Amino acid sequence: MSTTSAGLEFHDVTVAYGRRPVLWNVDLTVPGACLFGIIGPNGAGKSTLLKAALGLVPLAGGEVRILGAPLEQVRSRVGYVPQRESVDWDFPVTVTDVVLMGTYARLGWLRRPGPRERSLAAECLDRVGLADVADRQIGRLSGGQQQRVFLARALAQQADVYFLDEPMAGVDARSQERIFRVLSDLRAEGRLVVIVHHDLRSVAEWFDAVALIDMRLVATGPVAEVLTPENLRRTYAGRLDVLDEIGRAVAEGGRTP
């Protein structure tokens, strides 16, 4: 992969739902090959930032570049692990079926997954420690196992940049350890891993760099420099009423009091 350019760049990105901005003027550069955390309180716009990078929500302003190029040019090199609650786990598919979906985009129209894709899927399942449940229906897995299935599907995409949305939510300690190990391996292979995360305790242990987000970028940089009491207070305590009020005024086409 081209490690010369930055892995991920947000240039003055603003995201709005309807007309109401929920994420203001994020300007952020993530270097290549690291574990990068997007940290912030509930409703801070962490997932929204991720979805903006993936083109899943439209930008109201600004630009996102991945591996130095617009998303459309590098889509096949981007892997995504959505929040576990975003899908219906009663869907009638097996663990292997889901992992194989990671190979679909590369296969293109009309081609079916063959022996090569199947062995890749088996390999990815092995990496996340789920080889023994490969044929199980996904609804019969624990939360941690379901999250690892999603991770295995992203691995099967063989991407260079991975986006994970709350991969540790509702996940047991053992699965969490396993997931972090796989992600560290990805970094060691020279890939960029961007993780929306809310557990501050594990940040220092696993992450290289973070961005603190609360409707806007509060601070970004190496973990040791960013996780200062002052920055955390500004992220978690200082709910910015002014952004809320302006956002509402913009949405209603009116004026703030």
Next chain:
Amino acid sequence: MMEFDSTHLWMHFWAIATAATVSAGCALVGSFLVVRRLSLLGDAISHAVLPGIVLAVLAGGRPGGAGVFLGAVVAALVTVWLTNLLGTHAGLAEDAGAGVAFTTLFAIGVVLVTALASRVDIDPGCVLYGILELVPFDTVPIVGLEVPRALLAAATVLVVLVVAAALCWKELVFTAFDPAAARAAGLPVSLVSAGLLVATSLATVASFEAVGAILVVAMLAVPAAAAELLVRRFHRMLLVAVALGVAGSIVGYLAAWHFNTNAAGMIAVVLGIEYLLAAILAPGDGIVARMASRESLRWRVACEDRLASLWRAEEGDAAALAPRTLVDRLAQARLVFGGRIVPGRAGGLTDIGREEARVIVRSHRLWEAWLGRHVALPLDHLHPPAEWIEHHLGAEVRGRIAADLEGDVGDPHGRDIPPEEFPRRAANEPTR
């Protein structure tokens, strides 16, 4: 019952073939709708196509002709578009949006049909209930055979649907399961979703004449919902749904013939019965399977409680409770038969029985000790939860709990926790 001659038999054959073909197409599309939790969309579309059909007929299209087909598909897409519009711009929830859009369009259709009754040859009754029995009278010749036009339309649609599903299989399944990830991976999710809507309108319109607007919903949703209960893989669900749809159509038609009633209605009733049977008999989650699993647990608990009670009696704490209830007595008999309890009135534990009983009591006291250590619970509240959990602890978790207790070998009531492995006495160790 009707007359039994060869002309009639042909008629019935054509009607059944039409119903089965229509049903197969609906089950195919319906499977995708059911797993995407969009069954109601089938309902919406099947109603909303009415004004499209009326306007197409008014514009000179023949009922069942290609022009009418097109009109219906356009009306279906307008419904979906309206639903989205109401959702994004009027702030209406999606189901409410669909509710507003399709009822309004259907109502417009009803108004048009009745207002233009003189110029439009559509019977409102047959729009609702269909006229399967009359299908064989409207035929087109194909290689010397008079084939019903409705069957021809349904078969064409079925072929189109099967080919489309086979070609876009990967995209359809990924989009249905996880649209966001599919979109992020670069699959044309909007196109696939729109395609599914067009397929739904095609299946609906092809079924319209045979089964009507209301019963086509049954054909879309019921076989697929039943199949979802029965199998755990999507491609199998599709095949089972189609099989159930076809079987329901044949059985329903024959039943209607026998009872001399509306065929489409009877088919829907039979499909409903199929669903009921699936819900009762489904492996794993069916009502019967769940009852069986509950009873088998009750039975295991009774046996284990019996063993534990005898073990405690041997420990000298309490007298063994005599079996009282019927289940207790059966459990006692079963344990005697299985060599866990010595036969006869005294009825002590055999060696195997003692091993098993020890594990139960160990589980019980480990759990009491664990609760005593980690949960703020009064001493006299520890027994009931342990009575419940003792039946569900396995060796590995018992080991973890024991390790957590750090060699504390007593339970909170001061009794010994029996060891996991029976301690083998060395030959020279004196017996106590």
